[in-house]
Structure formats: structure tokens, C-alpha cells
Amino acid sequence: MTVTIKYFGLVAEAAEKFEEILELNGALTASELKTQCLNSLNIADKDSVQIAVNQNLDDKITLKDGDEVALLPPFAGG
Amino acid sequence: MSRYDRQIKLQEVGLDGQVKLRNAKVLIVGVGGLGCPAAMYLAGAGVGKIGLMDHDMVDVSNLHRQVLFLESDVGRSKAVAAKQRLEKQNSDVQFSVYDEPLTVDNAENIIQQYDVVLDGTDNFETKYLINDACILANKPWVFASIYKNEGQLSVFNYKNGPTYRCVFPKSTRQNISCEATGVLGVLPGILGTLQAAEVLKIVLGAGEVLSGKLKLINMMQASEQTIKINKRHEEIEKIRKHGIAPVYIDCDLKDKEHWYLDVREVYEQPKPKGKKVLSIPMGDLTSRYQEIPNNQDVFVFCQSGKRSKNAIEILKNEFGFHNLKNVEGGIETIIDG
DSSP: OEEEEEEOHHHHHHHTSSEEEEEOOSOOBHHHHHHHHHHTSOOSOGGGOEEEETTEEOSSSBOOTTOEEEEEOOOOBO | OGGGHHHHTSTTTHHHHHHHHHHOEEEEEOOSTTHHHHHHHHHHHTOSEEEEEOOOBOOGGGTTTOTTOOGGGTTSBHHHHHHHHHHHHOTTSEEEEEOSOOOTTTHHHHHHTOSEEEEOOOSHHHHHHHHHHHHHHTOOEEEEEEETTEEEEEEESGGGOOOHHHHOOSOOSOOOOHHHHOOOTHHHHHHHHHHHHHHHHHHHTOSOOOBSEEEEEETTTTEEEEEEOOOOHHHHHHHHHHOOOOOOOEEOBSOOSSEEEEOSOTTOSOEEOSTTEEEOOGGGHHHHGGGSOSSSOEEEEOSSSHHHHHHHHHHHHHHOOOOEEEOTTOGGGTBOO
């Protein structure tokens, strides 16, 4: 199955893209996908990054084909 | 009332709405890139009382985005300069100046005196502080934050709705400011204006308030999306039960061999840990210079490298220190992680 991942802020910067389509093997929760994605990226504080699935903040949900996932780091600037 | 005629004509405002605006009290915490445009539109709309809180001074590098300030304001208190400018814009409005940081000790008491808080801050410590104090004082707050070309916007604690801790339960050390990353002035202009719009809707009781939703805006990509937020009851209950949970952002230095001197104010973050880190704010240097070792290299730092340079000049010229080295890029260049 495939999911679309959207990256924001310093996660997008580390991934060097705003969006990509990933092919997943087997059932993954949103939280597992987040760990998998962030492990390959150089981000100092991975715990602070939140995950939304189909525009809903939720890390426990099991992903299904066609889901849109967003990785959201907090921003501090003002 | 002719100055408000164009908004009174709107069904969502009317004469009743204008009275609501006149009776409204809005606190703006941080009169910077977000706070400046927000303050101008709220003053323009005739909000009766506006609190302007900022402990910072106007710097020449603020002028491209902090649209309230003039070249002649450089070096002046932001809160005071903002008040003087806004009074010329609308003399109906009563402005209160808070030329001090929001702290665990003053937050609840100050916020209690307002109906809505608008967050114009640039650090996580103050965002969590506003959040917790608003939970305790039972006030809504309008949040916005920026990273480079992107912004986040939401209304928290509105009619018992989700709070900042429901989105980001854990704080992060990565306090990355606009000074560090760069920003085009229009982005805080857009976000600050959207914050003012949310405040107006809250006061008027009109339209759809951005509560329970996090809006994400990418100005460069001309894209936006809205994420639904659910309440994390346990996070809110913790604050109700135990009070404000202060966020102190500490960190490690890459180099633990040498002495470091932190000349920033005590509330500035992150705070490096270690036995060889001295913290002496600029104002205390002349009374505490004896604490600084003078027989080995000491690296002096602040947020950006500017104040530490001045500190070294003072310590060299007045007290004969020749062993001080400036950390040019500020704290972010010497911390680990």
C-alpha cells in the first residue's frame, strides 16, 4: 500500500522535500511510520514532532492505503 | 462613530459589535513581527483596552517586519514605542505597557485582567507559560509561530477547547528564532493579521473561531492546510491541579574543557549545564567581574554574539581582562544537539 507524507518546518528541510509517496509493507501505526521516517533524518528532537493522519492529529491509528500523513514539528519564531 | 462606519455596516459587527469591541481587553505578549500588525488592526478596529508586553528593545534588524517601529525607535523599549505609535493611530484606545517579560510569577495575575491573549512570542517557554496561565485564568489565547517561510496558527483554550499542550505535549529545546533562520517580513505580517482576525471573531462572537484546529501556512509554496486537534484531557487536568508547569530549556555544551561566560539575562534560554559555565547578566558585570577566571581562556556568549562582544570590551577596558574570546554566532553555535 502507499501513503503520502507531507513534511513541515525543519522536518521538510531535513528531508529536502515537502511531500513524497511511500510504499509500505505490512501494517504500520502512524507512530511507527513517524519513527521510521525520522530515523533516517538528522533531527535533534524527534519526540517533539507530531503526526497527523488525514488531517487528524493521531499517532495510534493503523495506516491504510491512500492515507495522507503529516509530520509536524513545533515552531517557535515570532 | 463614523471612524468605524465601514465595519459597523457588516452584519457580523453592527452597533452592538462595536460596543463589544469597545469593551474588549486584549493582551499582546510580544510586540514583534506578529504583535505589531496585530496591534495595529486591533487598535484600528477600536478594541477598548490593549496591553502591550515586551521586555526587548527595537533593533535595526527588526524594522523590516516589525511595522510599528520607525528608525528613530531603534534602541527604545518596544512596548513603549508601540504605545506611542498606536496612540497616534487611535486615541480612543487605552494602552497598558508591560516593559517586562511574562514570568511564572506575573502571568496569571496579568492575564486575569484581559479577555483574550494574543501570542506574539518567539520562544517555547513563553508559549507554554501563556498556555498554562490561560488554562488557570480560563481565557482563550490566539497562537501563531513561524519557521522560515511557514507559519502555524490556532486558538487555544477557547470555550473549553484544546490547548497548546494538546498539540505539543512535550516541549523541545530547539528554540529557533527568526533571527537565527531568517524570515520575510510579510510572513509574520500575514500570521499576525490572522491572529487579530481571530481575536475580533472571539470578541464579536461571530463566524467560526479556529479552535480545535491547527492551520499550517507555507507562504513560499502558496499552500495551506488545517489539521484537527483533539483534547488531551490529562494534559489540561495536570495544569489545573498542579498550576503552571514551567518549561526550562537546558542543553549541553559541545566543549566541556573550557570556561564559558553567559552574559544573557536569567530568563533567556536555552541554559547550558556544566561546572564551567558562569552566568552573569550584562548589568551585573561590574559588580561580579571577580568571579570570572583571568588566567585561562574564557568564551563569552549571548544569544547572537553582539552583547557578548560588548561585554568583552567592558571587561577588557575597565577590569583588564585579556583572556576573553567572543562566541561570534551566539549560543546556538556552541551547544550540542
